Amino acid sequence: MPDATDAVETPTPRRKPKAPVTTIGGRTMKPSTLMMGYGYDPMLSEGSLKAPIFLTSTFAFESAAAGKRHFEGITGQRPGGAEGLVYSRFNGPNQEILEDRLAIWDGAEDALSFSSGMTAICILMLAYCSAGDVIVHSGPLYAASEGFVAKVLSRFGVTYVDFPAGATRAELDAVMEKAKAQAASSGGKVAMIYLESPGNPTNALVDVEAVRDARNAALDPAVTPIAIDNTFLGPLWQRPIDNGADIICYSLTKYVGGHSDLVAGSVSGAKRWMDPVRALRNTMGGIADPNTAWMLLRSLETVELRMERAGRNAEKVCAFLKQHPKVEGLGYLGMVDDPRQQDIYHRHCTGAGSTFSVFITGGEAECFRFLDSLKVAKLAVSLGGTETLASHPASMTHLSVPPARKAVLGITDNLVRISVGIEDPDDLIADFEQALAAV
Ligand SMILES: *Cc1c(COP(=O)(O)O)cnc(C)c1O
Secondary structure, X not given: OOOHHHHOOOOOOOOOOOOOOOEEOXXXXXXXXXXXXXXXXXXXXXXXXXXXXXXXXXXXXXXXXXXXXXXXXXXXXXXXXXXXXXXXXXXXXXXXXXXXXXXXXXXXXXXXXXXXXXXXXXXXXXXXXXXXXXXEEEEOOOHHHHHHHHHHHHHHOOEEEEXXXXXXXXXXXXXXXXXXXXXXXXXXXXXXXXXXXXXXXXXXXXOHHHHHHHHHHHOOOOOOOEEEEOOOOOOOOEOHHHHOOOEEEEXXXXXXXXXXXOOOEEEEEOHHHHHHHHHHHHHHOOOOOHHHHHXXXXXXXXXXXXXXXXXXXXXXXXXXXXXXXXXXXXXXXHHOOOHHHHHHHHHHEOOOOOEEEEXXXXXXXXXXXXXXXXXXXXXXXXXXXXXXXXXXXXXXXXOOOOHHHHHHHOOOOOEEEEEOOOOOHHHHHHHHHHHHHOO
């Protein structure tokens, strides 16, 4: 019996072309080109070159049958999400254009936008974990992510096994066996392998390829996805899907937003991995709002320019800091000594980023004098913006970390965290030079 919805051949017109253009003269266009137009047709919006911001809570259906068909997508009866716009907790034109463009950078089939990086991460984990399950994760994680696993998911019967970021294949094999045994004893499964690379503020890289091989050897890859927080190097300097990750998440607040003027997050990956995440986002809310999505479309047009410039600036600034007598050491991916970390870097990364640690001769007092003397760089946490920021992790972002754990992570009192922006590099060097002179 044909269903009324089968007669609906044309989905509700959306602000995107039916057949998006991704090639020119036989070549596939690069993300930096696609960011100017992919997924949006001005002729569907009065010729407006930039997508309008669609401020509406709900969308009109062209027919009752179309409405039914769209709800089949929303409720998951048809996988892959709704074909039409329905209600602004589920989807919207600005968010959809953003999601299409985010997926391009990661080489992912699909992407979902969220109101913050933490909303993305929490909904991702909740979508995959049930009571009795185990999450395997690298350490250190962003403090709120680590807290969500240890303090929130634990209340719902989900436990974890963690391992240090630089772990080898043999160590990872042991971690997988431990997690399997833990899951068997609590009547659950290993629900997810969750990574963050590089770690903050250690900059230790996770060997994603070794994690994939260890997962494939010990667990069913169709059941246990590998997710990775790519906030520090993505989307430009690291494409973890190419190294075996299934799901990528971001705090778009950082490099992708890039102007320190918004908070947002995303999750991307194959459609089959995104469907449960979308379903939970539909239920809970947490989608990015239309204005923030629009701001991110603006940001994506320059993300490559900004990240390239910030990366080159960081290289120059680090070359200066490295030889300074008041600098004891640098935690910068472009100057790693450890051969294993170097090997991971060359297999996984195309750039060293612009966020690094400086170890200043002295302790908290010397770091505070340095920070209080900066005139160009601003004293603030966060990273990835156009402006250079500096902070003191031991007394700020990592203040609540117990001393023993701080020692393990190398978060010493003489560590200053710097995120280099896109200013003139010689001005930045002059600023760091005068601030070090004040120490
Ligand atoms: C900032 C950050 C987050 C959290 O993102 P919000 O947008 O602040 O919610 C998660 N992971 C990493 C690595 C971050 O730097």
